[in-house]
Amino acid sequence: MTTALNTLFITLEGARLNKEGERVVVTLHDEKKAEVPLRHLRSVVCLARAWMTPELLESCVEAGIHVSFFGMTGRFLARVEGLPGGNVLLRRAQFRAADDGARTLEIARAVVVGKLGNARQFLMHARRDAVEERKPVLEEAVRRLSGHLRALERAEDLEQVRGLEGIAARDYFEVFPSLLKGEARRFTFDGRNRRPPRDPLNALLSFGYALLAQDCAGALAGVGLDPAVGFLHEDRPGRLSLALDLMEELRAPVVDRLVFSLVNRGQLKPEDFKTEAAGGVLLRDEARKAFLVAYQSAKQVEVQHVFLGQQTSWGLVPHLQALLLARVLRGELDGYPPFAVR
């Protein structure tokens, strides 16, 4: 059970959540495990199968606290929330922009510039700390990303933008083995794979991206945007396409950085994972918990928001970016400014 930055994570299988006064009380087999004032919460995330009383659910919905449920592998299942926030006119502006080829291209391009720019920064930071013999590999990847960024400026349609994103992702993941240090070299990585992830690093990335996608969806819903109507990502039933768009620029600096710092510091080891019969890899319970704690504390870390010219925390970045996107759709900004890591 963890709470951080106003999110209550439920990791105990069979936990019961009920409301006592203005507090959420978590019990397991009649033993009290946690108690949190409702007003401190923005969301409740159930990563294990848990019970929740209707009374608590009602209070959460009324207070605008999102409740979401994940399967054991971190796969998103459901989310309970009240009426959409914000303004119907903002949502209509979002839909109109999504139907407008030129605006879709412009926003999708900005999203990919954010993704590649921050991936490049992540590799630049890694290069600085890398041993001499690994620097050339990282520098080559940085150069390739720079080339893709230049090509993006010239991309004339969405297919080119998506194509460049795909090539850049391959170039980026290719150097991941070079980011492993010392004991962590026991981890192997042969490109990104998922559904299910086939090695521990991919399992960590998938779990981290699932958490980040939920944070992004919550931030978008919070400003009144529809998390399902995206620009880079096409609409597909059941997919939170706009959340995935918003997540692109944050994948490397939030999730990838966290994954490598955990394995390189030896906080997660190959033994913390289990392989299923068909080859899918899962985090063991303790590793899941360790990852969640680290993910939540990473949100508290202060960071400079270059575009807004103010200090903020990683946890608030999705909210600020969702707001900026709403401003773009309302015509108050000349384009979408992705979060830029310095």
Place this chain on the structure above:
Amino acid sequence: MESRETWVALSALQHLLFCERQAALIHVERLWVEDVNTAKGRLLHERVDLPGHDARPGRRVERAVRLGCQRLRLTGRADLVEYHPDSTSPTGWRPFPVEVKRARRKSEEADRVQLCAQALCLEEMHGVDVPEGALFHGAEHRRQAVRFDARLRTLTEDAVARMHELLARCQVPAVPRAPKCEKCSLESRCLPQVTAGQRRASDHLRRMVEPVEF
């Protein structure tokens, strides 16, 4: 003109006089941020407590009174309306609105306008003149009489008209950053430094694609 279905909330006038953008963000964009101050204000309104004023003989006190003015299409709730016995009133009573404020007179004009709007509603609903009301400052425990003179009435009706205009056009005016922004609970959602046009996303994007040096 604006649609017949648009109504202005009494509370919007307070926001409008403080900042047009704030009023539009709350009432057009439907943004709301609860911070320590708004929470305190809300709690104060939940249990309005005016010592010494309930007990006066012959005076009736109503709390959380729903008010509306069809003429101005204005609607909302008054914290507290006192009904004073008055032989000159056709009903024998004279409504006397009292608005409770927690903060120490942030904008007296805004408070007066909000109170005057309540009086306009009460006049229409009861068919009697409401010449006076009072502001009660929670922090100071002090009551201050407000006369609804012609100047205040005009100011109030103008504010209602301006709010109707913002609602009808669904307009969120861009307002440059000002010192008062620090007092605004919506500052984190408003991003005044961005919307006044000082920052361009295109410059930001161009910097993000610039080559890097090792």
